Amino acid sequence: MGKVLRGRSGRRRGAPDTKGEILAAARQVFGERGYDGASVRAIAAAAGVDSALVHHYFGTKEKLFLAAMEIPFDPAAIADAIMDDAGGAGVGERAIRTFLGVWGQPASRAPVLALLRSAMQHEAAARLLRQLVTRAILGRVLVVFEGVPNGALRAEAMVSHLIGLAIVRYVVKLEPIASVPDEELVRLIAPVLQQYYDGAFE
Amino acid sequence: MGKVLRGRSGRRRGAPDTKGEILAAARQVFGERGYDGASVRAIAAAAGVDSALVHHYFGTKEKLFLAAMEIPFDPAAIADAIMDDAGGAGVGERAIRTFLGVWGQPASRAPVLALLRSAMQHEAAARLLRQLVTRAILGRVLVVFEGVPNGALRAEAMVSHLIGLAIVRYVVKLEPIASVPDEELVRLIAPVLQQYYDGAFE
DNA sequence: GGCGAAATTCATCATGTGATGAATAGTGCG
DNA sequence: CGCACTATTCATCACATGATGAATTTCGCC
Numbered sequence: 001m002g003k004v005l006r007g008r009s010g011r012r013r014g015a016p017d018t019k020g021e022i023l024a025a026a027r028q029v030f031g032e033r034g035y036d037g038a039s040v041r042a043i044a045a046a047a048g049v050d051s052a053l054v055h056h057y058f059g060t061k062e063k064l065f066l067a068a069m070e071i072p073f074d075p076a077a078i079a080d081a082i083m084d085d086a087g088g089a090g091v092g093e094r095a096i097r098t099f100l101g102v103w104g105q106p107a108s109r110a111p112v113l114a115l116l117r118s119a120m121q122h123e124a125a126a127r128l129l130r131q132l133v134t135r136a137i138l139g140r141v142l143v144v145f146e147g148v149p150n151g152a153l154r155a156e157a158m159v160s161h162l163i164g165l166a167i168v169r170y171v172v173k174l175e176p177i178a179s180v181p182d183e184e185l186v187r188l189i190a191p192v193l194q195q196y197y198d199g200a201f202e
Numbered sequence: 203m204g205k206v207l208r209g210r211s212g213r214r215r216g217a218p219d220t221k222g223e224i225l226a227a228a229r230q231v232f233g234e235r236g237y238d239g240a241s242v243r244a245i246a247a248a249a250g251v252d253s254a255l256v257h258h259y260f261g262t263k264e265k266l267f268l269a270a271m272e273i274p275f276d277p278a279a280i281a282d283a284i285m286d287d288a289g290g291a292g293v294g295e296r297a298i299r300t301f302l303g304v305w306g307q308p309a310s311r312a313p314v315l316a317l318l319r320s321a322m323q324h325e326a327a328a329r330l331l332r333q334l335v336t337r338a339i340l341g342r343v344l345v346v347f348e349g350v351p352n353g354a355l356r357a358e359a360m361v362s363h364l365i366g367l368a369i370v371r372y373v374v375k376l377e378p379i380a381s382v383p384d385e386e387l388v389r390l391i392a393p394v395l396q397q398y399y400d401g402a403f404e
Numbered sequence: 405g406g407c408g409a410a411a412t413t414c415a416t417c418a419t420g421t422g423a424t425g426a427a428t429a430g431t432g433c434g
Numbered sequence: 435c436g437c438a439c440t441a442t443t444c445a446t447c448a449c450a451t452g453a454t455g456a457a458t459t460t461c462g463c464c
Contacts, residue, residue, distance in 0.1 A: 033323065034238075034322060034323050036236075036238060036239050036323075037238050037323050116322075117322050117323065119373070119374055120236060120318075120319050120322040120323070120369075120373060121235060121236050121238075121239050121319065121322070121323060126373065126374050126375070129374055130374055130375070130376055133374075133376060134376070150390075152378055153378055153379060153382060153386075153390060154390070156370065156376055156378070156379040157367075157379065157390055157391060157394070159366075159370065159376075160363065160366040160367045160369070160370040160371070160376075160379065161362070161363040161366050161367075162366065163366040163369055163370060164361075164362040164363050164364065164365040164366020164367065164368075164369065165359075165362045165363075165366065166366075167322075167362070167365055167366065167369070168358065168361065168362040168365060169362070171321070171322060171328065172321055172328050172331055172332055172335075173328070173332070174332055174335060174336070174358055174361075174362075176354055176355055176358070177355060177358040177359065177362065180355060184355075187403060188352075188355060188356070188359060188403050189359060191397065191401060192359070192394055192397050192398060192401065195393065195394050195397060196394060199393060199394065201389060201390050
């Protein structure tokens with residue numbers, strides 16, 4: 001299987017963005033199976049390309065992974081969306097709305113899923129996730145929590161809930177929470193998240 | 203590496219619980235690397251045994267996994283701990299206390315971690331997790347939520363937060379939440395969880 | 405139009421995997 | 435004691451993986 005390649009050897013005509021297609025395929029397959037589960041061959045096949053070409057462009061599998069994770073969505077934008085008009089009021093609702101936005105679209109879901117899945121099996125990926133969450137997201141969101149005691153802890157608790165929601169809804173697919181409409185989730189979860197901002201906690 | 207086996211061929215003396223040791227090693231290694239990442243050879247090595255012996259006892263890797271997942275902790279007991287004196291009051295605190303109890307001890311953490319990690323890579327494991335959560339835990343806990351509108355959804359939202367907490371604290375090891383003492387976590391998270399019971403949500 | 409560089413595939417390697425079957429060493433029952 | 439059974443290892447298979455180097459085809463520049 002997977003033998004259906006283009007033609008024989010040699011360069012293809014025109015100027016196809018093969019590198020980009022490989023990256024897209026990588027995000028997809030890494031997302032479906034995680035770092036270890038995604039074979040270079042499978043990614044190559046998904047891109048309709050020989051596996052050697054993948055190595056030609058990216059050298060090693062690890063470098064391909066890093067390249068595929070290179071922010072295809074902008075963490076800063078996400079942070080901004082969460083902070084919005086600045087101010088703690090409504091931060092819970094904005095957080096879950098942004099979350100559902102990212103996870104709702106396959107284009108942005110794929111890389112995040114890939115990262116999350118891989119972080120569960122590969123220490124390198126876990127490190128990457130940690131950095132991403134810490135620097136790109138928390139670093140900015142913390143502005144909202146400044147002045148609030150234990151702001152970092154509160155913010156991380158919020159993030160942890162969202163990560164768990166992602167797993168239960170998009171990976172394990174536990175019902176009914178996997179099928180409930182977005183709006184209903186917002187009404188359920190936003191006030192709870194909000195409590196991490198409002199709540200008393202010395 | 204991994205070549206340091208006991209002696210030569212043949213049965214060992216005495217009546218060692220080798221099968222049990224293999225199961226323990228399996229839980230450990232499955233917990234560290236997930237289903238796909240854990241090789242039969244690695245498990246055998248961790249048990250100080252030839253890999254063929256693992257197959258002798260359990261046949262296939264999948265069967266070994268299932269055997270290793272055979273609840274070495276009692277989900278019913280967990281459910282009971284959460285329900286306790288019965289009544290929604292304090293359900294948030296009891297939930298996170300029970301959670302921290304399970305994840306605090308390596309003996310009970312290993313199999314749950316194994317299941318969670320594997321559920322991220324292997325559909326079979328995801329199915330297993332779903333069943334476990336659905337039947338063993340939610341099935342019982344739902345008694346507390348009966349009468350409450352959308353009880354199932356609320357309960358699952360609670361569970362999702364705890365799963366996310368497990369990942370952030372024990373897998374990705376995000377600081378400071380990974381190092382904060384249990385008691386502090388209880389004070390932070392219990393009231394938030396409680397809101398899933400008390401909160402208004404039509 | 406020729407020529408070097410880039411894009412692409414093919415053949416191949418070394419390694420690790422799950423699994424199987426045969427061989428050896430110990431146990432316990434008669 | 436003898437003999438069946440079990441526990442255990444060793445040798446090996448077929449297969450998938452990540453990686454590399456050589457061969458082939460096309461592009462773009464002078």
